[in-house]
Amino acid sequence: YTGYAGMWGNQSGRQKHIWLGFQITKMKMVPLPEKAYGTFFEGDCYIILHVSTETKTSNGFTTDLHFWIGKDSSQDEQGAAAFYVTQMDNQLGGSPVQHREAQGYESETFKSYFRKGIIYKRGGVASGFKHVETNVYNVKRLLQVKGKKHVSATEVDLSWDSFNKGDVFLLDLGKVLIQWNGPECNNAEKSRGMALARSIRDGERGGRAQIGIIDNEKDSPDLMQIMKTVLGERRRELQSATPDMKADELQKANVRLYHLEAARGSPKRRILDCHILDQGGFKIYVWRGTDSSKEEKEAAFKRALGFIQAKGYPATTNIEVVNDYAESAMFKQLFQKWIEKDETQGLAKVDQVKFDVAQLHARPELAAEQRMADDASGKVEVWRIEEREMQPVDLKMYGQFYGGDCYLVLYTYLKSGRPHYIIYMWQGRHASVDEVTACALNAIELDKKYGGEPVQVRVTMGKEPPHFLAIFKGILIIYEVRGLEPVKSEPEPTIRLFQVRGTDEFNTKTIEVPARASSLNSNDVFLLKTTQVCYLWCGKGCSGDEREMAKTVADIISRHDKQTILEGQEPAEFWVALGGKAPYANNKRLQEPTMRYEPRLFECSNQTGRFIMTEIVDFCQDDLDEDDVMLLDTWDEIFLWIGKASNAYERSETITAAKEYLKTHPAGRDLAIPIVIVKQGLEPLTFTGWFNAWDPYKWSVSSCVFTALAGSHCAKRSSCIWQDLNNANLNKKNANTTSVAGSGAASASPKYKPHPNNNSSSYNSTSNYSDDNSPSLVTNGNGAYSREVLINKTVDELPEGVDPTKKEYYLSDADFHDIFGKSKDEFYQMPKWKQQNEKKQYGLF
Numbered sequence: 001y002t003g004y005a006g007m008w009g010n011q012s013g014r015q016k017h018i019w020l021g022f023q024i025t026k027m028k029m030v031p032l033p034e035k036a037y038g039t040f041f042e043g044d045c046y047i048i049l050h051v052s053t054e055t056k057t058s059n060g061f062t063t064d065l066h067f068w069i070g071k072d073s074s075q076d077e078q079g080a081a082a083f084y085v086t087q088m089d090n091q092l093g094g095s096p097v098q099h100r101e102a103q104g105y106e107s108e109t110f111k112s113y114f115r116k117g118i119i120y121k122r123g124g125v126a127s128g129f130k131h132v133e134t135n136v137y138n139v140k141r142l143l144q145v146k147g148k149k150h151v152s153a154t155e156v157d158l159s160w161d162s163f164n165k166g167d168v169f170l171l172d173l174g175k176v177l178i179q180w181n182g183p184e185c186n187n188a189e190k191s192r193g194m195a196l197a198r199s200i201r202d203g204e205r206g207g208r209a210q211i212g213i214i215d216n217e218k219d220s221p222d223l224m225q226i227m228k229t230v231l232g233e234r235r236r237e238l239q240s241a242t243p244d245m246k247a248d249e250l251q252k253a254n255v256r257l258y259h260l261e262a263a264r265g266s267p268k269r270r271i272l273d274c275h276i277l278d279q280g281g282f283k284i285y286v287w288r289g290t291d292s293s294k295e296e297k298e299a300a301f302k303r304a305l306g307f308i309q310a311k312g313y314p315a316t317t318n319i320e321v322v323n324d325y326a327e328s329a330m331f332k333q334l335f336q337k338w339i340e341k342d343e344t345q346g347l348a349k350v351d352q353v354k355f356d357v358a359q360l361h362a363r364p365e366l367a368a369e370q371r372m373a374d375d376a377s378g379k380v381e382v383w384r385i386e387e388r389e390m391q392p393v394d395l396k397m398y399g400q401f402y403g404g405d406c407y408l409v410l411y412t413y414l415k416s417g418r419p420h421y422i423i424y425m426w427q428g429r430h431a432s433v434d435e436v437t438a439c440a441l442n443a444i445e446l447d448k449k450y451g452g453e454p455v456q457v458r459v460t461m462g463k464e465p466p467h468f469l470a471i472f473k474g475i476l477i478i479y480e481v482r483g484l485e486p487v488k489s490e491p492e493p494t495i496r497l498f499q500v501r502g503t504d505e506f507n508t509k510t511i512e513v514p515a516r517a518s519s520l521n522s523n524d525v526f527l528l529k530t531t532q533v534c535y536l537w538c539g540k541g542c543s544g545d546e547r548e549m550a551k552t553v554a555d556i557i558s559r560h561d562k563q564t565i566l567e568g569q570e571p572a573e574f575w576v577a578l579g580g581k582a583p584y585a586n587n588k589r590l591q592e593p594t595m596r597y598e599p600r601l602f603e604c605s606n607q608t609g610r611f612i613m614t615e616i617v618d619f620c621q622d623d624l625d626e627d628d629v630m631l632l633d634t635w636d637e638i639f640l641w642i643g644k645a646s647n648a649y650e651r652s653e654t655i656t657a658a659k660e661y662l663k664t665h666p667a668g669r670d671l672a673i674p675i676v677i678v679k680q681g682l683e684p685l686t687f688t689g690w691f692n693a694w695d696p697y698k699w700s701v702s703s704c705v706f707t708a709l710a711g712s713h714c715a716k717r718s719s720c721i722w723q724d725l726n727n728a729n730l731n732k733k734n735a736n737t738t739s740v741a742g743s744g745a746a747s748a749s750p751k752y753k754p755h756p757n758n759n760s761s762s763y764n765s766t767s768n769y770s771d772d773n774s775p776s777l778v779t780n781g782n783g784a785y786s787r788e789v790l791i792n793k794t795v796d797e798l799p800e801g802v803d804p805t806k807k808e809y810y811l812s813d814a815d816f817h818d819i820f821g822k823s824k825d826e827f828y829q830m831p832k833w834k835q836q837n838e839k840k841q842y843g844l845f
Helices: 075-091 106-112 187-204 221-231 292-300 300-313 364-370 435-447 466-470 542-557 572-577 649-654 655-662 698-709 715-726 804-810 813-820 824-828 832-843
Strands: 010-011 015-025 027-032 039-041 045-057 059-067 097-102 119-121 141-146 152-156 166-174 176-183 210-214 255-258 274-279 285-289 318-323 379-386 389-392 400-402 408-414 418-427 455-460 475-478 495-502 509-513 525-527 531-537 561-566 601-603 613-617 629-633 640-644 675-677 761-764
Touching: 010 435, 010 698, 015 075, 027 075, 039 466, 039 640, 059 075, 059 141, 075 097, 097 300, 097 813, 141 187, 166 187, 166 221, 176 187, 176 221, 255 640, 274 300, 274 613, 285 300, 300 318, 389 435, 389 715, 408 435, 418 435, 418 466, 475 542, 475 613, 495 542, 525 542, 531 542, 542 561, 629 655, 640 655, 649 655, 655 675, 804 813, 804 824, 824 832
Parallel strands: 039 119, 059 097, 119 152, 176 210, 210 761, 285 318, 400 475, 418 455, 475 509, 531 561, 640 675
Antiparallel strands: 010 015, 015 027, 015 045, 045 059, 097 318, 141 152, 141 166, 166 176, 255 274, 274 285, 379 389, 379 408, 408 418, 455 675, 495 509, 495 525, 525 531, 601 613, 601 629, 629 640
C-alpha cells in the first residue's frame, strides 16, 4: 500500500482529503480504482485510509483507518482486514484512529467521505464480480435509497414487494435510471436520491444514460408504464417505511470508562496503558496509552469485540481505536476536561486579544470565532420586564443590568443596505420563573413585530457573549441585586465591590462581587464604592488599558471622589470597608485548560418523544435541511437553525431541546451557555462563519432547481427513454428474480418523435430542466432593469425571473459600463473571484 500511487484528492466541506481504498481479495489487500469508491460488495471487506491534510495532531496530519465488513463476508476475511489495519497502523507510527464499520451501521465519519452516497451490491469475490466499469448497459437492478444526509443504496429484489411509501427507489435498466419517490419522503431525500442517480449515470455509464423521475405516479404515466413492464402489476398496497435508526442523546450521555473496574460518569483523562470507553452501547472506544505494549495495541479490536459480547451489545456496534496524543475530536468531547500535549494547566496569565472589527465582513470565520455579528455600531433599544410587560429603560441606564430582573435588548444593524435584527433575552440570576417566562413570551411578540426576521439569543447573567458586551461600548455593569432602581428596590448597600475586566469598549464587563477582601484578584481592577469615596484598586497584573476602562466605569457607578490605589499600597480605610484583610488570589490568573473543540452540527428530531439528534460529520451549508431544526455547537454558543419547513412543535421547543442537549452532554456542560436562534435565510456572520464558502442565495436557487426537476411535461424526452429501452429485452428473467412480468415494451411506447438532442440528461415525466450557466433575461420590456431595482436588493425584493446570483447581467449595457467601467464581455472574462469582489463593491453580489 505504501507504493500505491492512486491517491484521490477531494475538496469536501472545509478540509482537503486524501483517500486510499483497498479490498480484501483472497486474504490479500488489493488497491481499488478511484471509480469504485463508494461501491461495496456485501460479501467482502474493505479498508479505507483517509488523511485530512488541513487538520494536524502532535503526530502529524489527522489520519483515519476504517475497515468495512460486508454482512455476508467470511470470518477469515474479517480477520484479514483487522490484521492489515494493524499492519498499516504500525507503518504509520501508531497515529491513525482505527474504526470498525459494519454494513448498514457505519459511523457518520465514514459516511461523510461519500457525499454522493454509498451503494451496496450483492455478491463478492466468490461470485466472480468485476469492479465498477463504465459503458456497461446490461444491468437490471433495483436500489433502495435511505437516509437524508448520507444516503446508502442497497440492492433489493426486483419486485414491487421491495417498495415502501417513505423511501426513494432507483430502477436501474442500464441506459435508463428511473427514480421513484415514495409519497412520504421529503425533498431532502429526493434530492439526495437524484445526486446518487447522477453519480451512477456519470460514474458507471460514462454519462450515457437518462434519468427519469416519478414524484407522483398519476403525473408520470409513461414512466410508470416502464416500471410495470419490468416489475409487473402492483398487487397490494405499499407499506410505510422502516424508520432510520437514530441514537438517543440520553443513551449516548451514559459514558463509562473501564480499566480494571468501571467508573461512572464523565471520565477525566489519565495516562495509563489501555482503556475501554463505553458510550452507552452506542459506540465503543479503545484508548491505547503510550506505555501500552505492542501486544496490547494489536489486541485492541479483539478486546473490544470481547467486551461487546460480554455486554450483550449487537455485533454491529461501532468500534474506534484511538492512540495517546492522536485522539479523535469525537473521543475528546466525551471528557469534562481535555488537556492537549504541551498545553498549560493551572495558573496562567490570560491575555485579552484585540482584533480589527473592520475584518469581520471580509473574514466570516473571524466573525464566528470572535462571536461578533458586526462592529457593534448599530442601534440599541432596551426594555425591562415589569409585571410581565416590556417597560422601556431610560437611555441613561443602558448597559446597567440587575440580577433580580430580565431584559430585552433589540439590536438593529445594516447589512447590504438592509436592516437586520438581534433580540437578546438577558436573564438575571435572581429573576423569578414568571419573569423569565414573560421575557421569552415578549421576545416572541417582538420577533413577530419585525416579521420573524430577528436572531434570538438567550443570555444568562455572567455569560454574556462578546457582541453583547460590545454594543454597550464598555459600559456593561451587572449588579448582583437591585439597589439603584426605585421599583421593587431593596436598600442600597453602603459598601459595594465591582470587578472590571476588559481592555477596550468591545470586551469590557463589570460585575458586582461580594464586598470582602477574598474577592480581590491581582490580575484585575476593582472598584470599591463607599459612602464617601470610590477606590480604584489596581492589581499588580492588570494592564494600562484595563485601568483606563475602569476609570470610565467608575464615573457611572459612583458620583463620589475617585481614588486610585495600587496593590500593596492600600490605606487602612480600604481594608476596613472590606471587613479587614484576608487572603485573595495574588498569583497569576487561574486559567481552565482549554479544549480544542471542533464545531459540531446535528439534525434534530422529536419523533420518538425524546430529543434525538443525528450528527453531520465534516458539515457544509448543503447539510442544513429546510425540513429540520439543526443544532450547531461551537462550545461557547449553541445555535439553533430553524428551517422554513420544520414543524411547529420543533420550532416551539427549540430552547428546551438545546438545554436538554447541554444537560445530557457527557462533558458536563454549563447550562448557562448562550443559545442563539437563527432562521433560514437570515443567518448572521457569527453563524455563517463556521461554514466554508457560505452562499447567501442558496435557498432560493436550490428550491428553484428542484422545482425545475419536477416541473412541466416533456413528452419528447419520454420518447427518448422508450427508444433507449426498445433495444433491451425487458421480458427476460433477471438473476435476482424468478420472473419479470410484462411484455411488449415497444408496443406500449407512446408514438412520439425522438427528441432532437438525445444526450445524457436528467428527466422528469413532468419536467424540462436546463442547467445553463447564463441567466434567462426576463426584463421590463426594454431588455434590462434599472439599477435601482437590482442594487442592494435581497432575493425577495428582486423582480420575478431575475437570477439573484447574476444580478449584474440584467443591467443595460450603458448602466453596466457606468457602474463597472467595462463592458459585460470584459467583465465575464475576468476570474470569478474578481467578478464577485466587484459585485460586492457595487451592491450586486
